Amino acid sequence: MTAPVRTRSSEDLIRAEEPVLAHNYHPLPVVVSRAEGVWVEDVEGRRYLDLLAGYSALNFGHRHPALIAAAHEQLDRLTLTSRAFHNDRLAEFAERLAGLVGLDMVLPMNTGAEAVESGIKVARKWAYDVKGVPADRATIVVAAENFHGRTTTIVGFSTDETARAGFGPFAPGFRIVPYNDLAALEAAVDETTAAVLIEPIQGEAGVIIPDEGYLTGVRELTRRTGCLFVADEIQSGLGRTGRTLAVDHESVVPDVLLLGKALGGGIVPVSAVVANRDVLGVLGPGEHGSTFGGNPLAAAVGTAVVDLLETGEFQRRAAELGAVLRDGLTGLVGKGVVGFRSRGLWAGVDVDPALGTGREVSARLMGEGVLVKDTHGSTIRLAPPLTITEDELLNALATLERVLARSV
Incomplete structure (x- = not known):
């Protein structure tokens, strides 16, 4: 320097x-x-x-030189169109990111909290349109000591009183169970459950790693009971744990993957909800959006991040x-x-x-x-x-x- x-x-x-x-x-x-x-x-x-x-x-x-170069090149051409129009960088970004994690479709957003909020919306919409949960009765099961962001919805299902105090009333529809406890998780899941939302490793709680087999158990339980497994890999994903994703340590593929942080290469905020078509396909025009989500600069940097990860x-x-x-x-x-x-x-x-x-x-x-x-x-x-x-x-x-x- x-x-x-x-x-x-x-x-x-x-x-x-x-x-x-x-x-x-x-x-x-x-x-x-x-x-x-x-x-x-x-x-x-x-x-x-x-x-x-x-x-x-x-x-x-x-x-990182490759990420800075991608940003500079894109800055010289186009930075923002909004999703009112298509741009020439978004399709490649979505295709490459989906391929990297073995899923079909991408919903691009900006921050990690936006990805979590978007994942919640997708899970609820899926529960009503696909699972047949009665209107406004969908529930999502989360883990104690979680950290998924700072919005009022998210802190409403936090167990950290510093994050919660003074920000209520909170949105209903969440059930909190102990982390790394499959029996407690199974007891909380019922016919109204849209999804189980967990961090494969709890970062803010102190890098809490579950027992071997826990993630496999969550995957088996959600399949058996007919709800979605939503994995928040915003901190744990994209190489941090020695695999592309933390769930890869148990060869688990969640229904919905939440990514952020490293996806923007430390240059721009980039996040994404990644899932198969039968899940993300529930969204229609006007049901969700973001002015900056999927902007060309973010897509260019995000694609360069995928380039780096594809090398292993x-x-x-x-x-x-x-x-x-x-x-x-x-x-x-x-x-x-x-x-x-x-x-x-x-x-x-x-x-x-x-x-x-x-x-x-x-x-x-x-x-x-x-x-x-x-x-x-x-x-x-x-x-x-x-x-x-x-x-x-x-x-x-x-x-x-x-x-x-x-x-x-």
């Missing part, structure tokens, strides 16, 4: 945000001004290794380096780490609460040039770009070990 353009100091910029930005985030006190690959720089020119990757939006690193390189890297990450974290258990869960290049690390909260540990790591983000309690999440090298990953683990040792 070239030297950053000097601007106001980090302290000045953070102070300037206070009166003009809603306080709906509590960021670490670092002000990023440039980035490339797995590295970011703040306005003073200090470099940090990014082990968060935009909550998996930056699976391919910051400013990033899935292989996540699997191989995921073993390095797992081994490194195993060596830290008893040295400030009380437990962890990992799959591919994604881990939730439980730090001994006596050493500090997750936020305090994240701040100490920031001081050592490594950026992570805390979640509940003393848990931190590690999700580096899939382009990280083994040496960079080992250095990050050594930094974590050093920070924990100093905290004793």
Whole structure:
């Protein structure tokens, strides 16, 4: 990276945000001004290794050359038409994305929350038009400790009181069961159930990985009871876990797949609902839409993302380096780490609460040039770009070990 353009100091910029930005985030006190690959720089020119990757939006690193080139090329031609007209990039994007995940059709949207909301609408419409559920009686079963977004519908079926408090009344029609509990799930499904909506791995909850066979059980149950399996792979999908999708670890194909984050390459927000024709085909003109969904710039970048994933390189890297990450974290258990869960290049690390909260540990790591983000309690999440090298990953683990040792 070239030297950053000097601007106001980090302290000045953070102070300037206070009166003009809603306080709906509590960021670490670092002000990023440039980035490339797995590295970011703040306005003073200090470099940090990014082990968060935009909550998996930056699976391919910051400013991946192929993705930047696709965006530049499209910016010079066409950026937006709305869906009032066709554009020359959308068909290829939909065809390639559907082919990548083995399904038929794509409903393009922008953000992850929009994909979830759209998936809910599709599931309900399918329940009424195909399954024959009486009007306005469709239910959707979800898992406790879920994170699917921040809209009022979605936080209404969250079990996180910080996300819920002050935003009711909430939409009815959702049943919450414990995650990783097939018996509880089966007890909640009945003739009104349109879908079971789950994350194959719960990211915000701390990278919670279900027991082997859970996803297979969800697939079998939904088929047997005649409802849809909707898999939210917005964080877990597109290479993060060492496979294209997290459900691939059990060779499970859901009825509806929700994608986002990495689909936009860290350049533009791109999300999608992907399903077979007998499900997505329930939507007719005027029943759902988005001005920016499927815009040519998003389609061009999304197609370039599919190009990268079709090589299999990033899935292989996540699997191989995921073993390095797992081994490194195993060596830290008893040295400030009380437990962890990992799959591919994604881990939730439980730090001994006596050493500090997750936020305090994240701040100490920031001081050592490594950026992570805390979640509940003393848990931190590690999700580096899939382009990280083994040496960079080992250095990050050594930094974590050093920070924990100093905290004793």
